[in-house]
Amino acid sequence: MEFEFPSTLVVLSFLVPMFMVVNLLRRKSTTSYSHLNLIPGPRKLPLIGNLLLLVGKSNLPLVFRDLAVKYGPLMHLQLGEIPILIVSSVEVANQILKTHDVTFANRPPLVAARVMAYNYTDVVFAPHGEYWRHLRKICTLELLSVRRVKSFRPIREEEFLNLAKGIASNEGSPANLSERVYLSSFTLTTKASIGKETKEQGTAISTLREAVELASGFSIADLYPSIKLLPLISGIKFKLERIFWQADRILGRIINEHRVAKANKTDDAMETSEDLAEVLLKYQEDEGTEVPLTTDNIKAVLLDMFLAGGETSATLVDWAMSEMVKNPTTLKRAQEEVRQVFDGKGYVDEAEFHELIYLKSVIKETLRLHPPLPLLVPRLSSERCEINGYEIPAKTRVIINAWALGRDPKHWNDADKFVPERFMDSSIDYKGNNLEYIPFGAGRRMCPGMSFGLANVEFTLAMLLYHFDWEMPNGIKNEELDMTEAFGMSVKRKHDLLLIPTVMRPLQQVK
Numbered sequence: 001m002e003f004e005f006p007s008t009l010v011v012l013s014f015l016v017p018m019f020m021v022v023n024l025l026r027r028k029s030t031t032s033y034s035h036l037n038l039i040p041g042p043r044k045l046p047l048i049g050n051l052l053l054l055v056g057k058s059n060l061p062l063v064f065r066d067l068a069v070k071y072g073p074l075m076h077l078q079l080g081e082i083p084i085l086i087v088s089s090v091e092v093a094n095q096i097l098k099t100h101d102v103t104f105a106n107r108p109p110l111v112a113a114r115v116m117a118y119n120y121t122d123v124v125f126a127p128h129g130e131y132w133r134h135l136r137k138i139c140t141l142e143l144l145s146v147r148r149v150k151s152f153r154p155i156r157e158e159e160f161l162n163l164a165k166g167i168a169s170n171e172g173s174p175a176n177l178s179e180r181v182y183l184s185s186f187t188l189t190t191k192a193s194i195g196k197e198t199k200e201q202g203t204a205i206s207t208l209r210e211a212v213e214l215a216s217g218f219s220i221a222d223l224y225p226s227i228k229l230l231p232l233i234s235g236i237k238f239k240l241e242r243i244f245w246q247a248d249r250i251l252g253r254i255i256n257e258h259r260v261a262k263a264n265k266t267d268d269a270m271e272t273s274e275d276l277a278e279v280l281l282k283y284q285e286d287e288g289t290e291v292p293l294t295t296d297n298i299k300a301v302l303l304d305m306f307l308a309g310g311e312t313s314a315t316l317v318d319w320a321m322s323e324m325v326k327n328p329t330t331l332k333r334a335q336e337e338v339r340q341v342f343d344g345k346g347y348v349d350e351a352e353f354h355e356l357i358y359l360k361s362v363i364k365e366t367l368r369l370h371p372p373l374p375l376l377v378p379r380l381s382s383e384r385c386e387i388n389g390y391e392i393p394a395k396t397r398v399i400i401n402a403w404a405l406g407r408d409p410k411h412w413n414d415a416d417k418f419v420p421e422r423f424m425d426s427s428i429d430y431k432g433n434n435l436e437y438i439p440f441g442a443g444r445r446m447c448p449g450m451s452f453g454l455a456n457v458e459f460t461l462a463m464l465l466y467h468f469d470w471e472m473p474n475g476i477k478n479e480e481l482d483m484t485e486a487f488g489m490s491v492k493r494k495h496d497l498l499l500i501p502t503v504m505r506p507l508q509q510v511k
Ligand code: HEM
Pocket: 123, 124, 125, 136, 144, 304, 305, 306, 308, 309, 310, 312, 313, 316, 371, 372, 373, 376, 377, 378, 438, 439, 440, 441, 442, 443, 444, 445, 446, 447, 448, 449, 450, 452, 453, 454, 457
């Protein structure tokens, strides 16, 4: 996705006169952002602020990084009506994510989140408070706990064997690896969430895809929230509502099926094979809870799992494979490691993953150069505070440019190069302690799905490397692989990764 020039201009030409009228009629805003003008940033044009800087750009993290070189690590941009602070250094990130973590623990109200996240009642967009704390507790203790992630091992084994079988059926001709990994990642997340594929898996996947496209947070309707008609004029309201009704219908059916199945299940059977929907329904029935969950709340959380889980993991696998193919010595070394570890058994076994030291470094390096959510999820301040000596009013939006932090030459040698070896003897981790490396965020709104995501990514990559050799199609040289990025909710490859697989180790069921 990118800011398309003609369509942006068309919307702006509606917007400018409307904005003037609205401003005349509107009561004066209760929040004054005038202090933010003291913070360095590019010159702002009337009505549109710095919007033109983004038009036609698909790599916003890069645009923000280049601007930050000029204006500094705490930069003020005015995007339409919305003042946004862009953070691009460890020191300022530390103030936001550590010193003032509670103050910046809210999320801004985005149009897509209001519609798709059942009026901000999911985990990602819920306001910081009692309800969010309750959902977060369910996530860490139940839905995404290490124990639960381990319990999904049979699902991973089944799904990734299916992926490998599908690829093997393409042997010798170009396989669309991006597409196959994407479908497999969504199927796995679906099975973990609801126990099986839905009867409408195809519709569910295309619905989720559309939702992801619309959830970047930079839609024109998000940037001019006072113009209430804008979601309608720009067409986003219609698109979102269509996607929402589709998702809501599918989720409603899934929940009903679970209620019926639960009523017919013995207690023993429930203990052994609980999926995420069952866990949430159990919480709903718990009369002792102080924060009761409605059925819409359950739908919102399930949708988070599908969206946050499927998309990010697939994107990471796609970039890891792309980087390895582009750097054949890395690919060879990772393949040798995986084959050495699993050749005794003849199949990929999760129990031996602690031996995949190099592959884990490849994943870490991919997360550094291609964090699937390079701008994390935006934060919103809940009260006035001071950052870098500047006064920041309540309700200020902040974007942390994790992509820029991961490529900051102050913290990384050869910052733009793919060098997995840098992580081999390094104590830097992605758990939010080293702010130059925060692909999962940091602080209290950090990603709770890290273990689940990484388990899926490690398994997929181990399978792809163990069973197959990979070649570029049409005689293209490996180093010529196009790495252009497309910006949306996550930053994916612009063009799908097409590779020719050769089966090197026969596929067999895990014993
Ligand atoms: C490689 C995989 C993943 C990456 C790179 C990733 C990254 C992120 C990032 C950057 C955030 C925002 C953190 C912040 O604002 O500081 C986030 C939030 C979140 N992620 Fe993930 N994620 C991944 C996998 C998953 C999975 C598998 C799930 C669930 C199935 C998940 C669920 C969530 C949720 C619920 C939040 C919102 C947390 C909150 O606001 O309290 N993520 N993730």
